[in-house]
Amino acid sequence: MSAQSVENEVMIQTTDVEKWFGSLHVLRGISVTIKKGEVVVIFGPSGSGKSTFIRTLNRLEEHHRGEIVVDGTVLDNDVRAIETVRSEIGMVFQQFNLFPHKTVIDNVALAPKLVRKLSKDEAAKLAMSMLELVKIPEQAYKYPGQLSGGQQQRVAIARALAMQPKIMMFDEPTSALDPEMIAEVLDVMIDLARSGMTMIVVTHEMGFAREVADRLMMFDEGLIVEEGTPDEMFKNPQHDRTKEFLSRVL
Amino acid sequence: MAVENMTESTTTGELRPVEEQSFVTWAKANLFSPWYNAVLTVIGVVLILFLLKGTIPFLLGAQWAAVTTNIQIMLVGQYPTDEIWRVGVGVAPMPFIAGTAWGVWGSMMRTFSVILIVAAVLTVISSLFGDSMTPGFVLWFAVSPFLILLGYAVGRRDFIGPRHVLIGWFLFLLLTLFFLRGFGEDSAMPYVPTARWGGLLVTILIAQVGIAVVLPIGIIMALARQSNLWFFKIAAMAYIEVLRATPLLALLFLMLIVSPMFLPDVTTPDRLMLAFIAIVLNNSAYMAENIRGGLQSVSKGQIEAAQALGMRGSHVTMVVVLPQAIRATIPAIVGQFIILFKDTAVIALVGLMDLLGAAYAIILGQDAWRTADPEVFLFVAAVYWIFTYGMSSVSTGVEKRMRAGAD
Numbered sequence: 001m002s003a004q005s006v007e008n009e010v011m012i013q014t015t016d017v018e019k020w021f022g023s024l025h026v027l028r029g030i031s032v033t034i035k036k037g038e039v040v041v042i043f044g045p046s047g048s049g050k051s052t053f054i055r056t057l058n059r060l061e062e063h064h065r066g067e068i069v070v071d072g073t074v075l076d077n078d079v080r081a082i083e084t085v086r087s088e089i090g091m092v093f094q095q096f097n098l099f100p101h102k103t104v105i106d107n108v109a110l111a112p113k114l115v116r117k118l119s120k121d122e123a124a125k126l127a128m129s130m131l132e133l134v135k136i137p138e139q140a141y142k143y144p145g146q147l148s149g150g151q152q153q154r155v156a157i158a159r160a161l162a163m164q165p166k167i168m169m170f171d172e173p174t175s176a177l178d179p180e181m182i183a184e185v186l187d188v189m190i191d192l193a194r195s196g197m198t199m200i201v202v203t204h205e206m207g208f209a210r211e212v213a214d215r216l217m218m219f220d221e222g223l224i225v226e227e228g229t230p231d232e233m234f235k236n237p238q239h240d241r242t243k244e245f246l247s248r249v250l
Numbered sequence: 251m252a253v254e255n256m257t258e259s260t261t262t263g264e265l266r267p268v269e270e271q272s273f274v275t276w277a278k279a280n281l282f283s284p285w286y287n288a289v290l291t292v293i294g295v296v297l298i299l300f301l302l303k304g305t306i307p308f309l310l311g312a313q314w315a316a317v318t319t320n321i322q323i324m325l326v327g328q329y330p331t332d333e334i335w336r337v338g339v340g341v342a343p344m345p346f347i348a349g350t351a352w353g354v355w356g357s358m359m360r361t362f363s364v365i366l367i368v369a370a371v372l373t374v375i376s377s378l379f380g381d382s383m384t385p386g387f388v389l390w391f392a393v394s395p396f397l398i399l400l401g402y403a404v405g406r407r408d409f410i411g412p413r414h415v416l417i418g419w420f421l422f423l424l425l426t427l428f429f430l431r432g433f434g435e436d437s438a439m440p441y442v443p444t445a446r447w448g449g450l451l452v453t454i455l456i457a458q459v460g461i462a463v464v465l466p467i468g469i470i471m472a473l474a475r476q477s478n479l480w481f482f483k484i485a486a487m488a489y490i491e492v493l494r495a496t497p498l499l500a501l502l503f504l505m506l507i508v509s510p511m512f513l514p515d516v517t518t519p520d521r522l523m524l525a526f527i528a529i530v531l532n533n534s535a536y537m538a539e540n541i542r543g544g545l546q547s548v549s550k551g552q553i554e555a556a557q558a559l560g561m562r563g564s565h566v567t568m569v570v571v572l573p574q575a576i577r578a579t580i581p582a583i584v585g586q587f588i589i590l591f592k593d594t595a596v597i598a599l600v601g602l603m604d605l606l607g608a609a610y611a612i613i614l615g616q617d618a619w620r621t622a623d624p625e626v627f628l629f630v631a632a633v634y635w636i637f638t639y640g641m642s643s644v645s646t647g648v649e650k651r652m653r654a655g656a657d
Binding site for chain 2: 058060083084086087088089090091093095097098099100101110111114115156159160163
């Protein structure tokens, strides 16, 4: 297999995805194709459906119309398919959501043990190497509550990576952090992007987007109003909503 | 108090000596000013004197012999005297397990163990002032503190964890029950029907087996009530709501008087077992509601994080949600255990001989002790207090640990 064909392998394909919360039409037809190794940054005003959209990709939210295919698996009500997709997509949340009753290393080792059926030792070893990757192996035996927000978010990244996912999704990973802790999390994410990981990142950190994103998408009212490379989007936005939004966050 | 008066921390955190106060100035400042404190002080003193007026003559003339001569009934009821050694051997693992729990959980269990040791030592000392206790009993109470300390030493070892203590406790309980019940007529341990078990032994057995059974039932009912499967949901709701709406005493009468009418004639229902079931049914319904509260306190983000990692639904519940729910509800769970322990006393009302039942039997059954009811009931109250205080100290310890600890 040539490098070219690897580059073109489609990881996620969505076609006209629609979703309602009651009578609220939150996704109004989203079609995206994300290829292996691509880093996609999604931004837009709150309530634009960007978080809801990425949550439909691992079925934390159900979509009502359209089709979602993740690495060849069609997402529907089949529980097996859902679990397969979830184990291939790592997800990092705004609120970290670490398990407070487990130590840092147990947080990271838990899913490899339960889902990938690794032995206790293998899982611990894997977990430790993931903690080294996010540069906090020394916190392994503490509890999440004893760590700073930035450290917790890095553990959350290690926890997702320990499942050796093909895709990593980040849902506003720095929004709950104090300003001085944002950089340590973004640094880890930048390293990850440069290592060739396929990433979908909902964020307003435009510095991050400029540095590593292949593609930017502007969401508004349940639609993608504009997409393009960072250069195109920052220097020459076409849509009025994009211009207005970027002028506020840049 | 004395230490507080010696020094007083200032706003800068350094300590400065406080000038010596005479009792009179202290009393003036703290007891008699402003004027309403003076009124409260006077009322308080009058109340104390009023209480002492009754208490002191009672204590001077108390017939503690009512308790000491009947100590065997208080402890084991009408268990055959020849077989009492089986109680001693069968119950011996209990102080040992309490000790291992102390060793494993540390400070949280310390007060409980210390209380048990002190109670045992006091019992041995009091036996020196009369010959009413058989040497066997004295020996048991003399040995039990050492069993606690031995358990502690074992519990301190690294390879002994909470799991071992819980499993050990469960197995020992079964063993104890077998030992007490015995086997055939001709065996070395002849059958002793539960009708002859009694006293503190029964109170403690019902409480312990109850605790061991009520928590799992409560967890299952709480999970079933939250289930998406309508059958489980309805069944759990019916169980919880019906039993919570029934007074324990009514349930007890229902079990002991009504239920035998529906049982086939060949079986003679074990009255103690029926009473035990009533207590378990009642307490498990409350336990289920405590745990359901804990389940609801676990945030949605926790469930989503576990799901996003690809975990199965059963793993999400058992590994992520339930442990956090139980942690959050430990004070309520221990509170329910204390209630269960005290609830065991109601079985005295249907003629069973638990600790309280034994007290009734002593006072009503023997003319000599008919007027000794204050002594007997005071003793019973003190025994209940020892155990409930021990349990609530565990609860306080858990809360302290949770506040200081990780979460």
